Amino acid sequence: MDYRRRVHNNIRKLRFHNDEMTQEQLAEKEGKTRQQIARQLCFGRFLNFAPMGANVESLPNNLTERRFRSYWDRTSGDERDRFHEVAKLMRSERITAPRRPKIGNRIREQFADGKWHNLDVIAAKLDADVDHVRETLDGISKNQTYDCRAEKKKVGTGSAYRVFKLDKTISLDEIVEKLTPILLGLEVEGKKTMATMAPAAVAILAHKLRTLLKEWSE
Numbered sequence: 001m002d003y004r005r006r007v008h009n010n011i012r013k014l015r016f017h018n019d020e021m022t023q024e025q026l027a028e029k030e031g032k033t034r035q036q037i038a039r040q041l042c043f044g045r046f047l048n049f050a051p052m053g054a055n056v057e058s059l060p061n062n063l064t065e066r067r068f069r070s071y072w073d074r075t076s077g078d079e080r081d082r083f084h085e086v087a088k089l090m091r092s093e094r095i096t097a098p099r100r101p102k103i104g105n106r107i108r109e110q111f112a113d114g115k116w117h118n119l120d121v122i123a124a125k126l127d128a129d130v131d132h133v134r135e136t137l138d139g140i141s142k143n144q145t146y147d148c149r150a151e152k153k154k155v156g157t158g159s160a161y162r163v164f165k166l167d168k169t170i171s172l173d174e175i176v177e178k179l180t181p182i183l184l185g186l187e188v189e190g191k192k193t194m195a196t197m198a199p200a201a202v203a204i205l206a207h208k209l210r211t212l213l214k215e216w217s218e
Contacts (some may be wrong), residue, residue, distance in 0.1 A: 019205050023037050045079070063090075073090075075181050103126055106126055110165050112163040112164060114163070116161070117162065118158060119161065147166045186205055
């Protein structure tokens with residue numbers, strides 16, 4: 001989940017609890033001061049205020065509660081008037097971050113090989129921001145964007161991903177039909193003793209499996 005959506009969800013949670021609890025109770029529950037809660041709720045109201053609108057994707061990439069507060073403190077009047085003034089200040093000082101270039105296709109071209117790659121290595125080879133790469137890969141993992149699917153695992157204090165292309169779809173019926181005889185043959189050989197096992201039979205089955213994998217990958 002990217003920063004903007006995380007902020008939006010956190011604010012929405014606070015607003016939900018605020019319907020049932022006082023700000024003092026909410027501050028105690030969240031381990032924050034009442035002033036911090038009040039500031040975050042004000043920020044949340046601004047996020048849902050036109051001209052920004054409720055669509056979190058339309059928010060500036062670099063908009064934080066602290067940045068919002070730096071503009072809020074320079075305004076006066078009632079809340080709605082101050083929201084208008086904050087929006088004007090943001091536009092006049094161009095705080096909106098430029099849209100980042102999409103890197104999904106580059107990830108597909110260079111890393112969709114089914115092998116594990118550390119996040120830092122991917123970012124370095126793409127000469128891209130680590131958070132940008134992480135968000136793109138997490139999007140691929142969740143939504144199978146860029147005709148790929150991705151898997152993630154922890155590696156020490158970091159993360160690694162492996163990406164697979166979705167160029168070709170194979171029906172489950174075909175997989176079961178073609179793999180079942182090979183699996184049955186391997187099960188039969190696996191039940192034999194070392195003296196009765198036929199290495200040649202295992203080699204033939206392995207060859208059939210490799211042929212299928214090559215067929216499905218082409």
